[in-house]
Amino acid sequence: MEKTVVQFIVENILLFLPLGITGIVVTIILFFMSKQENIPETEDLNSDFKTIFNFRLNIYVLVYLFIWIMIIIIGLSSNFIIPTIIGGIIAAIPLILMMLIELLTKNSKV
């Protein structure tokens, strides 16, 4: 009979409790005992863009696109057509949103 991960953890609480408590205590000590040194720096998100053949491409969008294409190819070549198409459409939403936001930014800069 399968259990949920939560049920499994509850049943093995003697294993997880010492680990959890140790971690929580150490985190609290680290959080309150340390002096805060650095001024948080602003992240330069422009370094995530690569220019290839005059096209400015976001590395994360490219990687997502790569995974999306490869998984779709695997899905189609396993003859798992309908779920691959439906999943492919849903998984394309982040890509579309990222491209839209990129377009809007480009237009507002012009």
Added chain:
Amino acid sequence: MFFIEINQNFGEHTRLLAPFIGIITIVWLLFIYHSHKKYGTKKTIMYFLPIIIATLFIESAGVASGRYYYPGYIIYLSVVGGSVPLIIVLAWSVNLFLCMNLGKHFISTIYQKRNYLQIIFISTTAGLFGVCLDLLEDPIAHYNSWWIWGASLEGIKFFEVPILNFVGWFVLIFFMSIATLLIEQSRFSENRKVLLSITSISITGTIIFVIHGLIVRLFEFTGLS
């Protein structure tokens, strides 16, 4: 408690497992290189190690509880009785790094203020993007036996994948993103941030455990699971 297994029968009972492992390996190496180049070693550890440790425990518990299992991989790790392929925990680090950074780019374009609300927005976006990707990946993975869900699992399924799996994806990416971003934007030294990112897994893990447990109860109560 912790052990490593080597499986001699690579790809057994699976289809197209090698391309899947290839994709994860390429992307993981690319992200490690990019992160190291952009942020340095300490921040790269901060981004990748906590999610690897957290998912090692979660996945190992998932396998030990009999919900699913992973046939045909080469290197397996086990911490609480269930064997999890090394590539799966690396894939989780790819998921978090990818979705969190997509979330950062998406949200920072429409909401520039650097505050807690921005962190919530980025984490929510990261979680939703992760679920979108998993809605493509998980049914194909189940169909090709990269991981196999228990047949007697009840409730609503999306092409044989339990709906609670997608809830789990959102909860995990959402809370791990919050923890990572809070530590990243804190004023602690880099060494302290690395230590905090590892020790805080217990706090993030407890929150994930409680929230996911409540959602499971709610799903059981409403008959969805």
